[in-house]
Amino acid sequence: MISTQGCAACRDGASLPFAFTMAFQPILDLSTARVWGYEALVRGTQGEPAGAILSQVNDETRYRFDQAARVKAIELAGSLFPVDEDVRLSINFMPNAVYEPNACIRASLEAAKRVGFSYRRIMFEFTENERFRDIDHLKRIVAAYRKQGFMTALDDFGAGFAGLSLLANFQPDLIKIDMDVLRGLDGDDRRRSIVEGIVGIGRALGVEILAEGIETAAELDAVRSLGIDLVQGYHFARPLIEALPMVPGMAPESAAQAA
Numbered sequence: 001m002i003s004t005q006g007c008a009a010c011r012d013g014a015s016l017p018f019a020f021t022m023a024f025q026p027i028l029d030l031s032t033a034r035v036w037g038y039e040a041l042v043r044g045t046q047g048e049p050a051g052a053i054l055s056q057v058n059d060e061t062r063y064r065f066d067q068a069a070r071v072k073a074i075e076l077a078g079s080l081f082p083v084d085e086d087v088r089l090s091i092n093f094m095p096n097a098v099y100e101p102n103a104c105i106r107a108s109l110e111a112a113k114r115v116g117f118s119y120r121r122i123m124f125e126f127t128e129n130e131r132f133r134d135i136d137h138l139k140r141i142v143a144a145y146r147k148q149g150f151m152t153a154l155d156d157f158g159a160g161f162a163g164l165s166l167l168a169n170f171q172p173d174l175i176k177i178d179m180d181v182l183r184g185l186d187g188d189d190r191r192r193s194i195v196e197g198i199v200g201i202g203r204a205l206g207v208e209i210l211a212e213g214i215e216t217a218a219e220l221d222a223v224r225s226l227g228i229d230l231v232q233g234y235h236f237a238r239p240l241i242e243a244l245p246m247v248p249g250m251a252p253e254s255a256a257q258a259a
Contacts, residue, residue, distance in 0.1 A: 016064055019045045020053045022073050023239035024080070026247050027090065027210065031229040034251045037088030037123065038081070039232065040073035041239050066094045067104070071111040074122070078115025080244050090123045092155065098137075101144035109148075123151035125176065139170045146173070153210070157181075157198070167205065175202055179213020179233070186218035192226070199226050 022040045029036040042050040057065045070091055077089045098104045112119045124145055126138070142152050152172040159178035167175075177198055185191045195211075202209040211223040214233030223231060237245035 016061055016068060018053065018056045020069070020072070021045050021242055022069075022076055023241045024076075024244050025232060025239040026237050026245055026250070027088075027230060027232045028236055028247065028250055029229055030224060030231060033249060035087055035247060036230055037090055037121075038077075038244060039090040039125070040069075040076070040092070042069060042092075043239075043241050047241060062094060063104075066098070067107050069093075070108045074108060074111040074117055075115055076242055078112075078117040080242070081117070081121075083116075086121065088121050088123050088151070089117070090125055090153065092125045094126075098141050101141045102148075105145065105148060105150075120149045123153055123174070125153040125155040135166075135169055142170050142172065155212075158194070164201075167201070167207075171205055171207060174208040174210055174230075176210045176212045176232075179215075182211055182213055182219060182223065183215075184219075186216075186222040192222065195223070195228075196226055199228060 021043055023043045024038040024040060026035050027037045027039060028034070042053050044053055070093065073089060073091045081087055081089065108122070109119055111117075112122065126141075145152055151174065153174040153176055154166060154172045155176045156178045157175045158181040175198065177195060181191060181194060183191075185195060199209055201207075208230060209228050210230035210232060211219075211228045212232045214220050214223065214231050214235045216235060219233075220231065220235060236250075237247050239245070
């Protein structure tokens with residue numbers, strides 16, 4: 001049950017002083033040759049990169065931006081995603097902008113209901129690159145989201161502040177291995193050993209592994225040889241603003257829209 005007792009920020013309906021939209025990049029399942037989902041990525045309305053938008057987010061607008069980004073992603077997914085497919089929407093969120101998990105998820109649930117997009121198709125990614133102020137609070141967020149039926153993912157694994165200590169404290173549904181760890185994996189035995197270890201940890205914990213930032217056929221062959229089925233990167237498709245990129249050979253065809 002969603003709490004009706006939100007914090008003051010959860011009742012703040014003020015608009016943001018800047019505009020933004022979302023681009024979508026596919027996540028592929030090699031085992032089924034299907035589009036597993038799409039990650040929603042922040043972009044400016046004129047195509048500006050995420051950094052240009054995020055640089056305008058400060059302590060005053062952090063909560064409003066986090067809420068607005070979730071709603072924007074869900075609303076676009078409602079109009080772009082195939083209706084009858086189990087294609088997931090992956091949304092990045094700022095744990096430090098979540099005050100009370102159940103209250104702060106309310107706008108996302110309302111947006112999903114409004115556009116007819118099942119909330120069970122939504123995965124929330126939190127990144128290691130944001131230093132977490134309170135690990136116990138982050139554990140409560142993950143627990144609350146999973147209880148509501150959302151998937152959770154740890155993004156940029158291997159490149160952030162907390163590393164393996166996060167997995168020691170709680171368990172997401174999915175780990176996204178950072179592209180810097182995977183870069184040149186096909187020709188680097190050290191990197192291969194590290195990724196192989198991450199895959200082993202994932203199997204032991206029952207956590208799915210996703211390789212992000214794949215840019216070459218050789219990197220793809222390397223991650224595939226290690227038993228990684230979920231992949232994402234420019235080798236397959238670049239993000240498209242307010243559209244779903246086409247990935248040749250990957251179903252569902254109905255999910256593909258040309259730029």
